[in-house]
Amino acid sequence: MILAIDCGNSRLKWGLHENGGWRRTGAVPVAELARLEKNWRRIAPTDKVVVANVAGRSVRRRLDAIFARRSLAPTWVEGKRRECGVTNGYGKPVQLGADRWAALIGAWSILRGPCLVVAAGTATTADVLRSDGTFTGGVILPGLELMKRSLAHSTAGLPLAKGRFSGKPSNTADAIETGCLLAQAGAIERAFATMEPGAVCVLSGGAADRIARHLGISVRLVDNLVLEGLVRIAEEAVK
Numbered sequence: 001m002i003l004a005i006d007c008g009n010s011r012l013k014w015g016l017h018e019n020g021g022w023r024r025t026g027a028v029p030v031a032e033l034a035r036l037e038k039n040w041r042r043i044a045p046t047d048k049v050v051v052a053n054v055a056g057r058s059v060r061r062r063l064d065a066i067f068a069r070r071s072l073a074p075t076w077v078e079g080k081r082r083e084c085g086v087t088n089g090y091g092k093p094v095q096l097g098a099d100r101w102a103a104l105i106g107a108w109s110i111l112r113g114p115c116l117v118v119a120a121g122t123a124t125t126a127d128v129l130r131s132d133g134t135f136t137g138g139v140i141l142p143g144l145e146l147m148k149r150s151l152a153h154s155t156a157g158l159p160l161a162k163g164r165f166s167g168k169p170s171n172t173a174d175a176i177e178t179g180c181l182l183a184q185a186g187a188i189e190r191a192f193a194t195m196e197p198g199a200v201c202v203l204s205g206g207a208a209d210r211i212a213r214h215l216g217i218s219v220r221l222v223d224n225l226v227l228e229g230l231v232r233i234a235e236e237a238v239k
Contacts, residue, residue, distance in 0.1 A: 004230035007053040049074040052098035106229030120205035126191040
């Protein structure tokens with residue numbers, strides 16, 4: 001049994017994996033990590049705990065305290081040169097975020113072919129994975145909600161309001177929603193244009209559904225892609 005944990009900037013997702021499938025999954029805001037102990041109260045002892053944390057050292061210390069109270073010994077994932085069939089093209093592999101590394105491994109374990117691995121969360125990342133399993137680089141841009149908040153924060157006249165996508169926006173809220181969605185879709189499609197033939201865009205994250213419907217490329221939505229990669233890493237470690 002493997003407890004996989006994906007701790008992002010705003011939300012922590014976790015899943016309990018056993019016999020090839022997910023027994024339980026859950027999520028809590030990073031600001032409310034104390035809820036984890038209640039969520040995990042009925043979880044049986046696990047064989048392995050594997051964590052991707054990009055929320056910083058203070059969050060790691062809080063997680064370490066929770067793990068210690070439950071007598072759990074976590075493995076903290078970081079980018080490596082090679083792991084689980086994926087080769088890291090970064091000059092310094094450790095500089096690649098643990099969540100991006102795990103997502104690449106998760107995508108490779110599912111497709112075993114060329115793909116653009118996109119995570120649409122607080123930030124949106126689009127990473128190129130070639131047919132031989134080599135990660136050759138990627139891009140990072142503000143996520144959908146972060147784009148909208150930055151407009152509201154940095155301008156006097158643009159609100160943080162709920163809008164709808166429209167082919168011809170006729171109010172400010174719709175104009176912002178449409179513009180930010182098109183910016184996300186455009187960046188992903190430009191990155192996908194550099195891919196080798198036969199590639200697929202693997203899309204995950206909280207805004208994945210909203211972005212996917214505006215893409216004109218082959219898309220596969222995958223829930224819990226980082227968790228899938230973390231499980232592969234944990235399984236590889238015990239071979």
